[in-house]
Amino acid sequence: MTRPVPGAEAIDPDVDLHVPEQRTEPQGRVLAAVAAGGAVGASARYGLSLLWPAGHGAFPWATFWTNVAGCALIGVLMVLIGEGGRTAPHPLVRPFAGAGVLGGFTTFSTYAADFSRLLDEGEAPAALGYAVLTVAAALGAVWAAASVTRLALRRRCG
Amino acid sequence: MNWLLVIAGAVVGAPLRYLTDRAVQARHDSLFPWGTFVVNAAACLALGLLTGALLAGAASSRLGLLFGTGLCGALSTYSTFSYETLRLAERGRKFQAAANVVASVLLGLGSVHLGTHVARALFA
Numbered sequence: 001m002t003r004p005v006p007g008a009e010a011i012d013p014d015v016d017l018h019v020p021e022q023r024t025e026p027q028g029r030v031l032a033a034v035a036a037g038g039a040v041g042a043s044a045r046y047g048l049s050l051l052w053p054a055g056h057g058a059f060p061w062a063t064f065w066t067n068v069a070g071c072a073l074i075g076v077l078m079v080l081i082g083e084g085g086r087t088a089p090h091p092l093v094r095p096f097a098g099a100g101v102l103g104g105f106t107t108f109s110t111y112a113a114d115f116s117r118l119l120d121e122g123e124a125p126a127a128l129g130y131a132v133l134t135v136a137a138a139l140g141a142v143w144a145a146a147s148v149t150r151l152a153l154r155r156r157c158g
Numbered sequence: 159m160n161w162l163l164v165i166a167g168a169v170v171g172a173p174l175r176y177l178t179d180r181a182v183q184a185r186h187d188s189l190f191p192w193g194t195f196v197v198n199a200a201a202c203l204a205l206g207l208l209t210g211a212l213l214a215g216a217a218s219s220r221l222g223l224l225f226g227t228g229l230c231g232a233l234s235t236y237s238t239f240s241y242e243t244l245r246l247a248e249r250g251r252k253f254q255a256a257a258n259v260v261a262s263v264l265l266g267l268g269s270v271h272l273g274t275h276v277a278r279a280l281f282a
Contacts, residue, residue, distance in 0.1 A: 011245045012191055014176055014238050017183045031173045038172020038232045039165045046164045046227055067236040074237040075244070095176070099238070104172045106236035108198040108262070109205040110227075112270035116206065119271065134236075135263055142240040 013078050014099035025091070033092045037100015041070075045105050057121045060114040063107065064134055070106035071138040074098060075145030084153050160223055167228015171201075175233050190254050191242040194235065195262055201234035202266040206273020213274070214281035234266075 010016035017023050045066050052062035077097055081089050111134055118127035179193030208226050211217035239262055246255035
């Protein structure tokens with residue numbers, strides 16, 4: 001059985017002031033959880049960029065897969081937090097894992113900088129392909145991951 | 159040392175995103191995710207300026223790791239952006255979902271590109 005939870009209607013997974021509970025979140029502990037999660041996520045992203053460096057004119061696969069994987073994981077996380085289990089998860093799970101780890105792992109600025117670099121290196125088709133492919137794969141990943149997680153929860157709960 | 163620079167930047171960038179998102183949301187009541195939109199655009203402009211300074215030789219690679227990979231990387235987010243777009247679409251706000259994608263991408267790509275070339279010209 002899934003439970004209706006406060007915040008199930010939220011748009012923003014990090015913090016949504018339409019949800020009364022999130023208006024009064026304890027700021028100190030939440031900020032510490034977001035910072036700690038951000039350090040973990042950014043370190044993982046940096047590690048991947050070292051393992052899979054993008055050379056001159058090359059397609060930035062590390063950033064691409066980082067963003068696609070992070071989008072799939074937020075789809076799983078938010079469905080589990082919002083619809084899974086009968087008891088509410090610990091209040092710091094969402095700030096740590098969502099806003100922190102996944103927010104720090106994925107990056108919009110590096111995505112944009114990769115596009116700009118490819119463009120300046122004279123690789124306009126690759127730049128445009130990268131820009132469009134990332135958006136499509138990221139949105140597809142969050143949708144597919146959320147749908148599959150929802151389906152799995154319904155099966156398990158009968 | 160390089161890892162510490164990335165972590166130091168992220169420890170500031172991630173909470174800064176959370177606080178900016180909150181502050182922007184407190185100023186309006188629409189469902190459009192202005193908070194994340196503003197944070198991503200700002201991080202893109204900042205990373206563009208930094209990239210321009212790096213290319214012009216006016217900034218060190220360590221500064222790039224601290225402010226670029228760490229701070230701007232953690233300040234901006236793809237996961238929050240994509241989840242918000244999904245939520246808007248699921249709630250029947252298809253136009254807002256599409257507008258969020260088109261505006262975020264065009265503004266983000268434009269900001270980095272403009273920032274890079276402005277900083278390059280300034281520091282050259």
